[in-house]
Amino acid sequence: MDRGFLVFENTSEVIQAEKLLAKAGWMVRVMGPPPEIQRGCDLVIEFPLIERLEIVRLLGASGLDPLEMVPVSGPLLQPVDIFQRVDYGAYLMVRAANMKICVEKATGIIVNISGGGCPDVPYLAAMLVGKKLREVPSPRDIGHTLCGYALQLAFEEITEQCSPS
Incomplete structure (x- = not known):
């Protein structure tokens, strides 16, 4: 299954988003971001890319808009083991x-x-x-x-x- 990263401004947003998505039943995990997509927060959420639209709606309704959503493709965007x-x-x-x-x-x-x-x-x-x-x-x-x-x-x-x- 194709995966993506949700990139947030700060760790507090990552924690809130992870709780919200897990409670809604999505299989997500928090990881260290690859250096190519670090934007200030030292964590990202990996999520099933096929669920992108529904995840964006849920997060948006809760005021947790990610800075960006990045598809995981190619060897450069591999997550860092924290x-x-x-x-x-x-x-x-x-x-x-x-x-x-x-x-x-x-x-x-x-x-x-x-x-x-x-x-x-x-x-x-x-x-x-x-x-x-x-x-x-x-x-x-x-x-x-x-x-x-x-x-x-x-x-x-x-x-x-x-x-x-």
């Missing part, structure tokens, strides 16, 4: 944008949350560190900033990567 994964043997660390989460693989216990400079990072760390990955609230449900959003992405990735006993 994740960095580091396996430390007994521990797995995933970084998404500026936030990192580290889990003890054998137990699934979150041993560290770090990064960012947002005011809710200490609160997120206090709520998550020392608890099992699959038993904590979602960072998106308890965080309220870009750092909380980035931590949610890292949380989802590490949950997929780590299968605690």
Whole structure:
């Protein structure tokens, strides 16, 4: 299926648009934009190009008009993986944008949350560190900033990567 990128002015708009589109049932994902289409925001939304008109209508009705919609074609417009994964043997660390989460693989216990400079990072760390990955609230449900959003992405990735006993 052909895909496209929605390019927005800022990260807040990307977060709002992703929530709106996912709630409406579209298969979208947030990614780092290829350098050729960066316009100030360090995230884009990849979407099914065939749904372009309906997506534009939904976003427009919500006041979330993207700066541009770019079809994904050719090798130059490949998305950038926003994740960095580091396996430390007994521990797995995933970084998404500026936030990192580290889990003890054998137990699934979150041993560290770090990064960012947002005011809710200490609160997120206090709520998550020392608890099992699959038993904590979602960072998106308890965080309220870009750092909380980035931590949610890292949380989802590490949950997929780590299968605690």
